[in-house]
Amino acid sequence: xxxxxxxxxxxxxxxxxxxxxxxxxxxxxxxxxxxxxxxxxxxxxxxxxxxxxxxxxxxxxxxxxxxxxxxxxxxxxxxxxxxxxxxxxxxxxxxxxxxxxxxxxxxxxxxxxxxxxxxxxxxxxxxxxxxxxxxxxxxxxxxxxxxxxxxxxxxxxxxxxxxxxxxxxxxxxxxxxxxxxxxxxxxxxxx
Amino acid sequence: xxxxxxxxxxxxxxxxxxxxxxxxxxxxxxxxxxxxxxxxxxxxxxxxxxxxxxxxxxxxxxxxxxxxxxxxxxxxxxxxxxxxxxxxxxxxxxxxxxxxxxxxxxxxxxxxxxxxxxxxxxxxxxxxxxxxxxxxxxxxxxxxxxxxxxxxxxxxxxxxxxxxxxxxxxxxxxxxxxxxxxxxxxxxxxxxxxxxxxxxxxxxxxxxxxxxxxxxxxxxxxxxxxxxxxxxxxxxxxxxxxxxxxxxxxxxxxxxxx
Numbered sequence: 001x002x003x004x005x006x007x008x009x010x011x012x013x014x015x016x017x018x019x020x021x022x023x024x025x026x027x028x029x030x031x032x033x034x035x036x037x038x039x040x041x042x043x044x045x046x047x048x049x050x051x052x053x054x055x056x057x058x059x060x061x062x063x064x065x066x067x068x069x070x071x072x073x074x075x076x077x078x079x080x081x082x083x084x085x086x087x088x089x090x091x092x093x094x095x096x097x098x099x100x101x102x103x104x105x106x107x108x109x110x111x112x113x114x115x116x117x118x119x120x121x122x123x124x125x126x127x128x129x130x131x132x133x134x135x136x137x138x139x140x141x142x143x144x145x146x147x148x149x150x151x152x153x154x155x156x157x158x159x160x161x162x163x164x165x166x167x168x169x170x171x172x173x174x175x176x177x178x179x180x181x182x183x184x185x186x187x188x189x190x191x
Numbered sequence: 192x193x194x195x196x197x198x199x200x201x202x203x204x205x206x207x208x209x210x211x212x213x214x215x216x217x218x219x220x221x222x223x224x225x226x227x228x229x230x231x232x233x234x235x236x237x238x239x240x241x242x243x244x245x246x247x248x249x250x251x252x253x254x255x256x257x258x259x260x261x262x263x264x265x266x267x268x269x270x271x272x273x274x275x276x277x278x279x280x281x282x283x284x285x286x287x288x289x290x291x292x293x294x295x296x297x298x299x300x301x302x303x304x305x306x307x308x309x310x311x312x313x314x315x316x317x318x319x320x321x322x323x324x325x326x327x328x329x330x331x332x333x334x335x336x337x338x339x340x341x342x343x344x345x346x347x348x349x350x351x352x353x354x355x356x357x358x359x360x361x362x363x364x365x366x367x368x369x370x371x372x373x374x375x376x377x378x379x380x381x382x383x384x385x386x387x388x389x390x391x392x393x394x395x396x397x398x399x400x401x402x403x404x405x406x407x408x409x410x411x412x413x414x415x416x417x418x419x420x421x422x423x424x425x426x427x428x429x430x431x432x433x434x435x436x437x438x439x440x441x442x443x444x445x446x447x448x449x
Contacts, residue, residue, distance in 0.1 A: 018259070020257075031247060032241075058258070125238050148215050169211075177204050179228075183231070
């Protein structure tokens with residue numbers, strides 16, 4: 001995970017003033033984790049959702065005040081809300097069975113992955129996220145992804161998900177235990 | 192497995208909060224991970240790997256669009272825009288339109304839009320916004336039998352193309368010769384017997400005709416020692432921001448961007 005921005009408050013002030021260098025700084029830090037999160041949730045539209053999220057962030061930047069960790073949480077909150085908006089609209093429009101984009105993406109990853117690459121250190125970030133989450137229930141998986149990919153602490157994850165921090169801790173412990181008990185199935189590293 | 196055995200396994204695999212935090216933060220080497228967690232630690236590190244090219248596509252254009260959007264927003268009181276004012280793909284508000292359009296037309300957003308190189312939603316938003324003032328940029332949905340035609344550099348798009356050209360040059364990036372829009376601009380300049388710089392001198396929005404009244408540029412400038420095309424290494428800005436919003440909401444406020 002990238003190191004914190006050296007002087008986040010100065011970057012934030014500059015971004016509010018419309019300075020492109022400041023947005024470049026924020027984008028470079030947060031675009032990779034955000035697009036990984038969105039690709040995990042909605043592979044076919046992740047890039048568009050990320051663009052919409054960034055525009056919303058820029059447009060609403062004056063309403064935000066806080067440290068870098070809170071900013072990360074704020075950005076992920078917006079991304080998650082965009083995703084929810086998209087899914088609601090898609091559900092209203094849908095007249096035929098939903099495209100299996102998620103499964104297609106996973107299948108594509110599997111098809112392109114050499115068995116040797118299943119060793120964690122050689123796995124792409126997106127494939128690693130899929131491996132981490134494929135055996136987890138939805139709420140546990142999202143906690144793991146927000147913590148691992150989003151780089152967010154328990155408190156921020158709790159705020160994003162609308163849960164109590166204690167509940168998030170319970171979910172992450174269950175997720176970790178489940179992953180550990182299935183280690184031999186999931187990770188060739190353990191062999 | 193008997194339930195007693197399962198309980199024993201679950202106890203053995205339990206980790207405390209601090210270890211879980213370190214594990215999920217990627218701060219644990221697989222070799223140092225608790226028994227059973229080496230694979231998890233390894234996958235966590237892979238999931239946090241450095242950015243790859245496919246994740247950063249359209250970066251410069253997106254950054255320009257964000258700077259423009261913030262510039263529009265910076266002139267407004269904090270808080271959500273009044274209901275009923277949202278349009279243009281959430282890019283500007285109706286209330287802000289008189290301010291937004293001239294500002295947008297002078298920024299790198301319009302520059303990128305003129306070449307059709309903004310990400311999809313942003314391109315569509317800028318297309319819609321600039322259309323209201325007679326500036327033509329690609330919509331982002333344009334296609335002509337799969338063959339790019341690009342904007343007409345002798346028409347209303349001239350201003351946008353020239354702004355784009357200048358923005359690229361100002362950032363130390365030579366305008367891409369493979370962009371159809373810039374090729375059109377170069378062709379128009381050549382047909383007029385001028386360099387692109389001369390062809391673009393004094394151009395204004397609307398009819399593309401020169402005007403001695405300089406409009407200046409609202410393009411962002413990087414602090415000393417920083418470029419607009421940073422690669423992720425950032426130092427503290429050299430100077431203070433030119434403006435700051437009047438007030439801010441709490442860190443827990445989430446924009447109501449409906």
